[in-house]
Amino acid sequence: MERSDSGEVDREIERLVGEIDSGSEYDRRAEEFLELEATLQQVEGTEGSASETRTTGAVTAARRISVVDVPDTYPEAIGTPAALALDLRLDSGRETTVYAEWPEVFTVETPLARLLASLDLSPDSFADLNGSEVPVQRLGGRYVLDIPASTTTDRSHRWVYAIVACLAAWGLVWLANPHGGLILLAWTLLPVVTYFDLMYVREAGNWSPRRYLWPLLMVIWVVNVPAALVYLYRRVRALGPFWR
Numbered sequence: 359m360e361r362s363d364s365g366e367v368d369r370e371i372e373r374l375v376g377e378i379d380s381g382s383e384y385d386r387r388a389e390e391f392l393e394l395e396a397t398l399q400q401v402e403g404t405e406g407s408a409s410e411t412r413t414t415g416a417v418t419a420a421r422r423i424s425v426v427d428v429p430d431t432y433p434e435a436i437g438t439p440a441a442l443a444l445d446l447r448l449d450s451g452r453e454t455t456v457y458a459e460w461p462e463v464f465t466v467e468t469p470l471a472r473l474l475a476s477l478d479l480s481p482d483s484f485a486d487l488n489g490s491e492v493p494v495q496r497l498g499g500r501y502v503l504d505i506p507a508s509t510t511t512d513r514s515h516r517w518v519y520a521i522v523a524c525l526a527a528w529g530l531v532w533l534a535n536p537h538g539g540l541i542l543l544a545w546t547l548l549p550v551v552t553y554f555d556l557m558y559v560r561e562a563g564n565w566s567p568r569r570y571l572w573p574l575l576m577v578i579w580v581v582n583v584p585a586a587l588v589y590l591y592r593r594v595r596a597l598g599p600f601w602r
Contacts, residue, residue: 412504414491415446415454428457433498438462442470444487446494448501456494456503466562466597473505480595515562517555518593518600521586524548528583548586549576555593565596 423443425436440460447453461468464481471481476493479486493504527544556567567589575585594600 412493412495413449413501415448415456415494415501417444417487417490417492418447418453419445420487422460431498431500432457432502433500434502444492444503446492446501448494454494454501456492456501458503458505464598469503469505471598473503475596476506481598482595513554513558513561515555515558515600517551517558518590520547520551521555521590524551525583525586545577545579545582548582549573552576552586552589556589559593559596562597565592567592 421443423441425439425441428436428441428443434457436457436459438459438461442458442460444456444458445453446456458469458473461470464471466472466475473492474480474484474487477487477490479490494501495504524544524547527540528548531541531544550573553569553573556569556572560566560569572585572589576582578585
């Protein structure tokens with residue numbers, strides 16, 4: 359009876375030892391898989407989840423680089439000599455770098471201008487991009503900036519030059535006191551051309567000037583010239599310099 363009990367104890371001990379050994383083996387193999395997973399995450403094209411097409415990332419660093427320094431595997435073409443590189447920390451906690459064209463001439467249609475406009479930023483507040491959440495999308499196995507599409511409009515952008523001409527006419531009135539017909543022409547045309555120009559601005563930019571307020575200000579004597587200058591200033595901030 360004692361030998362039977364001893365044999366059962368020995369078998370139980372062997373079973374427990376086997377379970378311990380198999381558990382250690384399982385842990386070792388699990389660690390190997392985790393190490394391979396961590397290594398695979400560093401391979402180009404594996405960042406993020408394949409099912410996650412759009413997300414956001416916080417800007418942690420920005421720098422202007424040569425286009426030759428943009429990786430050849432980057433899925434979006436950079437057509438300018440220089441590029442903007444943005445280091446992002448994604449919602450998942452991972453980090454990545456995205457690129458955008460650095461404009462040779464800043465206009466409302468350039469990708470950087472559209473990106474800033476989507477974040478309610480302008481060129482003179484570019485530093486506020488630091489820490490901002492920017493939209494990104496998964497493309498070709500990695501993330502790229504999700505920049506709003508270019509806005510096109512059939513309206514003419516040249517009405518702004520008529521505003522400048524009217525202001526010049528008012529300047530001649532104040533400085534040289536020319537014939538009264540010139541001031542009447544400038545006074546009549548200024549609210550009209552302002553209306554047509556602001557309609558273009560509303561469609562092409564991220565600023566929506568009130569369609570009746572600004573023309574009304576252009577009608578009021580003395581107020582119209584300062585109002586036109588303020589309008590031009592805000593237009594330049596929204597769309598960039600119109601004289602380029």
